[in-house]
Amino acid sequence: MSILQVRGLRKTFGTVTAVDDISFDVRPGEVFTIIGPNGAGKTTTLEMIEGLQTPDAGSISIDGLTWAKDADRIKIRIGVQPQSGAMFDLLTVEETLELFAAFYPKSKSSAEVLEMINLTDHRKKRVKSLSGGQRQRLAIGLGMINDPDIIFLDEPTTGLDPQARRNIWDIILNLKAMGKTTILTTHYMEEAEKLSDRVCIVDQGRVVTLDTPGALIDRLTKEREVRLSFLDGEEAAAAAESALQAQPTVVRTARDGSSLALWSIQPEETLYGLFGFTKEQGFRVEQVSIREMSLEDVFIAFTGKEWRD
Numbered sequence: 001m002s003i004l005q006v007r008g009l010r011k012t013f014g015t016v017t018a019v020d021d022i023s024f025d026v027r028p029g030e031v032f033t034i035i036g037p038n039g040a041g042k043t044t045t046l047e048m049i050e051g052l053q054t055p056d057a058g059s060i061s062i063d064g065l066t067w068a069k070d071a072d073r074i075k076i077r078i079g080v081q082p083q084s085g086a087m088f089d090l091l092t093v094e095e096t097l098e099l100f101a102a103f104y105p106k107s108k109s110s111a112e113v114l115e116m117i118n119l120t121d122h123r124k125k126r127v128k129s130l131s132g133g134q135r136q137r138l139a140i141g142l143g144m145i146n147d148p149d150i151i152f153l154d155e156p157t158t159g160l161d162p163q164a165r166r167n168i169w170d171i172i173l174n175l176k177a178m179g180k181t182t183i184l185t186t187h188y189m190e191e192a193e194k195l196s197d198r199v200c201i202v203d204q205g206r207v208v209t210l211d212t213p214g215a216l217i218d219r220l221t222k223e224r225e226v227r228l229s230f231l232d233g234e235e236a237a238a239a240a241e242s243a244l245q246a247q248p249t250v251v252r253t254a255r256d257g258s259s260l261a262l263w264s265i266q267p268e269e270t271l272y273g274l275f276g277f278t279k280e281q282g283f284r285v286e287q288v289s290i291r292e293m294s295l296e297d298v299f300i301a302f303t304g305k306e307w308r309d
């Protein structure tokens with residue numbers, strides 16, 4: 001079952017192919033995240049689904065409705081976080097919500113939206129005096145004023161500090177708890193991993209891969225990186241490295257002074273063997289950590305490129 005179907009979407013600007021045959025389905029109630037580097041085609045894809053740009057090819061069906069036939073019905077069902085330029089500096093937060101509410105036949109009360117975006121205490125503040133995070137929360141509030149089933153958030157946390165980002169994550173998780181479908185774009189892998197039910201990685205206008213964050217990470221090689229440091233210095237690290245290289249579960253090692261990194265296909269087994277060796281030799285291990293694979297590793301594995309925020 002899907003609430004949004006996107007098939008074979010394409011969009012070209014002059015010689016630039018911004019979106020090159022993108023297809024996906026979004027399920028009701030999920031947080032679906034489109035993630036990709038700058039210029040990957042995220043905004044263009046979102047704007048075509050929102051009806052703000054016309055695709056060169058492909059089709060979009062929003063709960064069975066299409067822009068060509070059902071534009072008015074779609075506008076009531078979807079919510080779009082406007083760009084901050086769409087707000088009036090001299091209006092207050094509350095006035096801005098009421099203005100946007102007036103565009104729709106039915107809307108939520110501004111008091112209810114203010115609570116959801118945690119701006120009740122700032123409702124009398126003018127837009128121009130809001131912080132970056134507060135402005136973004138207001139923009140999200142404007143996207144939910146018509147009580148939409150599907151809400152589109154285009155990079156809602158870009159440029160915000162960690163606390164302000166977390167406040168926005170809370171709003172997104174609340175939307176999910178209310179059963180809304182959220183379609184999000186972001187540059188931040190960590191954010192995609194934390195919030196999304198499914199992630200669609202795009203690069204150069206194409207879908208690289210699409211699945212739950214957990215399934216994408218599981219598809220990676222089973223290799224895990226383990227880092228260790230020794231209280232007994234370089235000599236202990238070098239001896240441990242030689243012992244590790246003899247273990248069949250260890251794929252490779254790297255040493256820097258008393259710090260040792262190893263890549264193992266069975267990290268538990270490897271550590272068991274290693275601790276047997278260190279105990280026997282009387283070496284004291286200072287720190288051990290196993291690095292979890294992340295969506296960043298998924299991006300690198302699929303595209304062969306480094307990920308940069």
Ligand SMILES: Nc1ncnc2c1ncn2[C@@H]1O[C@H](COP(=O)(O)OP(=O)(O)OP(=O)(O)O)[C@@H](O)[C@H]1O
Pocket residue numbers: 013016017018019036037038039040041042043044045
């Ligand atoms: N109106 C336009 N005119 C010309 N080129 C455009 C236009 N809109 C987008 N592009 C180009 O299309 C490509 C995709 O842009 P898009 O904004 O969709 O990417 P994005 O993934 O959202 O990037 P960002 O994360 O930087 O916002 C880019 O090369 C961009 O320069």
